[in-house]
Amino acid sequence: MEKLEEFDWFLFIEDDIILSDAFTIEKLEKFNRQSGYENAILYPNRYEMYQGTKRYIDLTITQPLLINKLSSVEIEGVKFAEFNNPHSAFYCLSSKQMKHWIKSGRLFKNQIVEVGPLESAATFCLLECFSIYKPHPSNLNYFEVRHYDSKYSKLYPEPESPYTLSAVNHSSNIATVENL
Numbered sequence: 001m002e003k004l005e006e007f008d009w010f011l012f013i014e015d016d017i018i019l020s021d022a023f024t025i026e027k028l029e030k031f032n033r034q035s036g037y038e039n040a041i042l043y044p045n046r047y048e049m050y051q052g053t054k055r056y057i058d059l060t061i062t063q064p065l066l067i068n069k070l071s072s073v074e075i076e077g078v079k080f081a082e083f084n085n086p087h088s089a090f091y092c093l094s095s096k097q098m099k100h101w102i103k104s105g106r107l108f109k110n111q112i113v114e115v116g117p118l119e120s121a122a123t124f125c126l127l128e129c130f131s132i133y134k135p136h137p138s139n140l141n142y143f144e145v146r147h148y149d150s151k152y153s154k155l156y157p158e159p160e161s162p163y164t165l166s167a168v169n170h171s172s173n174i175a176t177v178e179n180l
Helices: 024-034 095-103 117-122 124-128 137-142 151-155
Strands: 009-013 040-042 045-050 053-056 072-075 078-082 090-094 131-135 144-147 164-166
Touching: 009 095, 024 040, 024 072, 024 090, 045 137, 045 151, 053 151, 078 137, 090 095, 131 137, 137 144
Parallel strands: 040 131, 045 144
Antiparallel strands: 009 090, 045 053, 053 164, 072 078, 078 131
């Protein structure tokens, strides 16, 4: 809190997350400016690579997904949806958002809200004053981070899931892109 006036952005990232999008800040700024929601923040979709496939794990390890049953927004052809599983092991708050969060009193501080203490402290705590948005399943890869492990893909294997993208066409070993 002492450094609040010195920085424009405040980042949280778990040690097993790979952030490789060079346009992360630009995407966050665009979402903040154009979403139309004062207290909305954008989280990335988290994926793992497992057995030659890219698996969006946060879409499969939660209770039934409430996509399109909560608010949604479209910005320049990219859809975003409010999610009931806000964990992504990463978030980045603007200075304005950080000030708002601090002012909220942080009621969830030191409480286990859902899943476990790490997830509660790391990402679920922001639910007390923000609506959490992620890219809609129609454009999952617009903003994403990679989980540097495959433990969730092993725990929740769903090879027929629409959120599993084949990285290799096994019949000819030619790279393919599948549309969702």
